[in-house]
Amino acid sequence: MPFFLTRSQFNEACQAFVSKHNDGGSSSPGIGLGGWCWKEHAYVPSMGFLTRTVMLHRTICDMDSEDREADEAATNPTATESLSCHQHVAYSTSFQVPAFYFNIFDSNGSPLSISDILKTAFFRSSIREDTQATTFAVSAGEAVFPLLSQGDHPVLGSPSWYLHPCETANVVGEIMDEIQHNPDWNDETRLVRWLETWFMVVGTAVDLE
Structure with missing residues (x-):
């Protein structure tokens, strides 16, 4: 099995993957393999992606001034907000492998x-530690390449975050x-x-469940 995938292999793998995991196929525990669907490009069928x-x-959290004055807990959790995480798996022509793209939106x-984003539970705690964030990227330790970057989605053309x-x-x-x-x-x-x-492998960086 090659370390790399051609685009046709990527397309075949994704469509067979969707068929397996959305039709009662088994899933690996701890990894979110369900709920994915294959979306074709509007004009170029060979440029589809998982979504x-x-x-x-x-x-x-609400800030309570009286608590602050009393030197008690300044922040009290009172409610939760729902966030919508749009996830895509698209083919990287540069690296010849799938690439994980996402955006998270508030209510x-x-x-x-x-x-x-880094304050949410989407990223594993081990990833959030020892990272350096700028406006458009997150780097881990002494890594040459950023862990997380922002760029245009390779199919949709819209700004997205992606794991390098x-x-x-x-x-x-x-x-x-x-x-x-086998x-x-x-x-x-x-x-x-x-x-x-x-x-x-992706699930070691982000929580796919």
């Missing part, structure tokens, strides 16, 4: 800033080398397992 929307929540439909896919091929390829030697797997099964492994 789904999930709901997140964040706590809204008024306004996109969250990167600082607010530079190391995807090596990480997924190493895992697949260990598990793909004589009962056909080419389609191997492609689906490649994509499931990719989701597992």
Whole structure:
């Protein structure tokens, strides 16, 4: 199984993945593999992508001046706000692997800033630690490439956040080398397992449940 995917392999993997996991197929525990659908490009069918929307929540706090004066807790959680997280999996022509794109919107439909996104539970706590954020990117430690960047969606053309896919091929390829030697797997099964492994890798950075 190659470390990289061609666009046709990506398309086949995504459509077979949707068929498996939205028709009663098994899901790996702890990884959100359900709810995805395949969306074709309006004019170029070969440029489709996976898409789904999930709901997140964040706590809204009220500031109580009397509590502050009394040196008691200044912030008291009183309510939660629903957030809409639009998630896409599109093909990266530069890296020849899937790339995870997303935007998170508050209850008024306004996109969250990167600082607010990092305060949600969407990112794993281990990722939020030891990171440096700018307006358009988040870098982890001494990494050469940013962990998270903002750019145009490769199919929709709209501004989106995306997890940088530079190391995807090596990480997924190493895992697949260990598990793909199953004589009962056909080419389609191997492609689906490649994509499931990719989701597992993405799930170490963001909460896909």
